[in-house]
Amino acid sequence: MKEKICIVILLLFTISAISQEFTRPDTLRGSITPERAWWDVTYYDLKVAVNPSEKTIEGSNTITYKVLAPNDVMQIDLQAPMKIDKIIQDGKEITFTSEGDAHFLKLQKKLKKGSEAKITIFFSGKPIEAKRPPWDGGFTWSKDSNGKDFIATSNQGIGSSVWWPLKDHPSEEPDNGATISVTTPKDLMDVSNGRLKKVIETDTKTWVWEVVNPINAYGININIGDYVHWSEKYKGEKGILDMDYYVLRENEVKAKEQFKQAPMMMKAFEHWFGPYPFYEDGYKLVEAPYLGMEHQSSVTYGNKFENGYLSRDLSGTGWGLKFDFILIHESGHEWFANNITNKDVADMWIHEGFTNYSENLYLDYYFGKKASSEYVIGIRKNILNDRPIIGQYNVNNPGSSDKYYKGANILHNIRQLIEDDDKWRQILRGLNKDFYHQIVTSKQVEDYICQKSGIDLTEFFDQYLRTTMVPKVEYSFDGKDLKFRYVDIIENFNMPVIAIINGKEEWISPTSEWKTQTFSSSIETFQIKKDFYVNKEQVE
Numbered sequence: 232m233k234e235k236i237c238i239v240i241l242l243l244f245t246i247s248a249i250s251q252e253f254t255r256p257d258t259l260r261g262s263i264t265p266e267r268a269w270w271d272v273t274y275y276d277l278k279v280a281v282n283p284s285e286k287t288i289e290g291s292n293t294i295t296y297k298v299l300a301p302n303d304v305m306q307i308d309l310q311a312p313m314k315i316d317k318i319i320q321d322g323k324e325i326t327f328t329s330e331g332d333a334h335f336l337k338l339q340k341k342l343k344k345g346s347e348a349k350i351t352i353f354f355s356g357k358p359i360e361a362k363r364p365p366w367d368g369g370f371t372w373s374k375d376s377n378g379k380d381f382i383a384t385s386n387q388g389i390g391s392s393v394w395w396p397l398k399d400h401p402s403e404e405p406d407n408g409a410t411i412s413v414t415t416p417k418d419l420m421d422v423s424n425g426r427l428k429k430v431i432e433t434d435t436k437t438w439v440w441e442v443v444n445p446i447n448a449y450g451i452n453i454n455i456g457d458y459v460h461w462s463e464k465y466k467g468e469k470g471i472l473d474m475d476y477y478v479l480r481e482n483e484v485k486a487k488e489q490f491k492q493a494p495m496m497m498k499a500f501e502h503w504f505g506p507y508p509f510y511e512d513g514y515k516l517v518e519a520p521y522l523g524m525e526h527q528s529s530v531t532y533g534n535k536f537e538n539g540y541l542s543r544d545l546s547g548t549g550w551g552l553k554f555d556f557i558l559i560h561e562s563g564h565e566w567f568a569n570n571i572t573n574k575d576v577a578d579m580w581i582h583e584g585f586t587n588y589s590e591n592l593y594l595d596y597y598f599g600k601k602a603s604s605e606y607v608i609g610i611r612k613n614i615l616n617d618r619p620i621i622g623q624y625n626v627n628n629p630g631s632s633d634k635y636y637k638g639a640n641i642l643h644n645i646r647q648l649i650e651d652d653d654k655w656r657q658i659l660r661g662l663n664k665d666f667y668h669q670i671v672t673s674k675q676v677e678d679y680i681c682q683k684s685g686i687d688l689t690e691f692f693d694q695y696l697r698t699t700m701v702p703k704v705e706y707s708f709d710g711k712d713l714k715f716r717y718v719d720i721i722e723n724f725n726m727p728v729i730a731i732i733n734g735k736e737e738w739i740s741p742t743s744e745w746k747t748q749t750f751s752s753s754i755e756t757f758q759i760k761k762d763f764y765v766n767k768e769q770v771e
Contacts, residue, residue: 253626259306259333260390261576261627263402266306266335270296272398272405273347275448279395280414280435281421281455283380286372289316289355292396295407296348301341305350307334308392308399313356315396320350332392358394361385364521365531369393373520375457375479380419382455383519383531388629391448399448402574402670408442408512415455422454422477424529425512442528443511445668447572450527454517459483465494465514468506472497473513482518482536489536490516492555496562499596500589505660508570508667516558523557525564525586532557546609550594550602563589571666571676576629577622578673580696584620584638591639600652607643608761610636616699621673631699640764641695647729647762648691649684658683690724695764703766704728704741708754715748717741719766729760736760 258264272294279290309315310332318325318336327336342348359369365385373381384394392399410428413421414437425442442451458477465472474493478486493516501507507514512528519531522541534541534557544551567585588607595603613636620637622630631637646655661683662676677692694702698721706715713732717724720743727740733755739748759767 251623251628253623253628256331256333257626257628259330260308260399262625263400264306264333266302266304267398267400267403269298269300269302270305270398271299272296272403274407275397275405275409275451276412277395277409277451278412278414279453281382281453283372283382283416283455285357286360286370287355287357288370288394289353290395291351291353293349293351294397295405296350298342298344298346298348300344303338303341305336305338306398307336307352307396308332308390309334309352309354309396310359310390310393313354313358313392313394313396316353316355318350318352320348325350334396352396354396359389361521365524371520376481377457379457380416380455381457381479381520382453383521384453385519385521385524385531387449387524391451395451397448401447401449401572401576404445404447404572404670406445408444409446409451411440411442411451411453413438413440413453413455418457419455420458420460420477422458422515422517422529424451424527444509444527446527447569450525450529450569452524452526452529452531454519454529454531456518458518461487463494465497467497467510468501469510472507472510475513475515476517477515478518485536486518489555490558492558493562495597496559496593499593500563500566502596503589503592503656503659504566505663508565508663514562514565516562523561525561525568525582527565527569530558530561530565532561534558545613546606547612548605548609550598550606550609551590553598553602554590554593556590559590559593560586563593566663570663570668572670574670574672575624576627577624578671579622579629580620580634580638581671581673581676583634584642587635587639588642591643604643604762607639611640611764614640616701619698620696637695637764643762644695644764645680645684645688645691647760648686648688648726654684690721691726694721694724694726701764701766702726703768704759705768705770706757707770708757710753711750713739713748713750713754713757714745715739715741716745717743726763726765728763728765731758731760732756 274295276293327334361369361371368386368389371383375381386393390399411423415421421438423440425440428439428441431437459480462475465474509528515529519533521533523532539552540556563586568582573581591603591607618631620630620634622628649655681688700719703719725742729736730739
């Protein structure tokens with residue numbers, strides 16, 4: 232491909248377009264509305280009391296915000312059946328109107344650009360129970376084997392507003408962090424994000440956690456149980472990192488053995504991605520009553536203390552049983568999702584593609600390049616190519632689930648094109664350094680990879696992210712001559728690939744036009760190296 236910095240052109244590919252109806256609530260949830268655009272969250276002070284016997288919660292969220300432009304109407308999101316009880320600003324109660332789950336607050340006055348203000352929203356209710364956490368999220372109310380309450384939140388897709396009021400859009404993170412105070416029955420513990428600052432004990436216990444880094448809202452979580460706790464100090468790239476572990480009392484022995492993979496993960500990922508992004512808030516691995524999720528500095532875990540994905544190898548190669556899928560995958564999100572966060576869920580491949588690829592890089596670090604290659608090629612069988620990876624913007628549409636497996640294969644393919652593993656590693660580390668604690672678009676990530684690699688990947692990204700077509704190499708050979716071309720491609724797609732001819736690797740550069748390449752000896756066998764995500768077909 233041409234060596235130039237790429238400019239991503241957002242194309243509409245009718246061949247892969249799938250009509251989908253979007254509603255007014257989709258827009259209110261997925262877009263930066265005028266009532267969201269004028270203010271920036273700088274801090275959340277969230278207080279929640281949890282009542283397990285009634286499956287209810289009540290509390291308040293004090294939002295500190297900076298005024299970006301004068302306005303007196305603010306959108307706050309809170310999903311039914313949760314309700315806003317009252318809203319206080321400067322000691323006075325203010326009114327609001329509601330449109331579904333979006334609530335429009337009428338502030339007392341417009342403030343000047345650059346000024347800072349606070350508002351406190353009191354809320355209560357019986358939050359939606361998660362049906363299939365973490366994918367179909369909400370609150371999970373369960374019991375451990377001793378009959379004690381075991382409770383957790385998970386709300387990446389459904390949104391944090393399923394249980395607390397906030398500006399529920401991925402482009403918004405509190406710049407200065409958050410305080411999360413959770414009141415539990417006296418015999419239980421809450422584990423949330425950041426560091427435990429204090430425990431207030433009366434007839435209940437209130438666990439006060441503090442996050443000092445920006446945090447994506449869906450990462451803020453509650454985990455309540457009869458936990459045991461241990462910790463270790465990890466000597467990392469930025470100094471000493473506190474690594475803490477919380478599991479149910481009944482699982483302490485097997486957890487201490489399984490969680491030995493946590494510092495191994497940290498070593499591999501700091502090698503590939505750079506320093507862990509939240510040294511100030513520490514790293515926690517917390518047992519949860521569901522499979523697990525990437526809650527920032529409070530990674531939740533429910534993989535039954537076994538390797539694989541619930542003891543299964545998603546790649547079918549055997550390599551997937553060499554590591555604990557949830558421990559490795561959800562921790563990988565600390566770099567891609569929590570450090571680098573998508574501005575719109577349409578670009579969620581930034582979270583899931585890179586993190587799925589992190590499994591492959593973990594294997595690379597401990598078992599070698601062959602293992603990592605076989606694993607990522609093995610998970611290719613899970614790709615559906617049902618919809619484009621990138622969804623529609625401003626309507627809370629995350630695109631195809633192919634963002635996971637296809638996303639990982641896209642990145643593995645780029646590694647082949649760069650042909651320099653040290654440069655590839657520096658690009659991955661550079662992403663986490665140059666976009667440190669930032670909210671980004673796919674275009675920014677694509678442009679960055681193009682610039683740092685020196686390869687024009689414009690059509691590459693458009694092909695794989697924005698269509699469902701898999702490029703196919705059609706070929707034939709006669710004597711020393713090989714004929715080949717691409718089909719199932721967008722205009723100007725011209726990715727070179729490594730062909731294996733008579734057992735020897737040779738670069739070829741297909742386009743949409745037939746080409747002939749002559750080799751030194753008669754061609755007996757032809758393959759495309761499997762590291763390239765393309766199809767092939769011999770034609771007459």
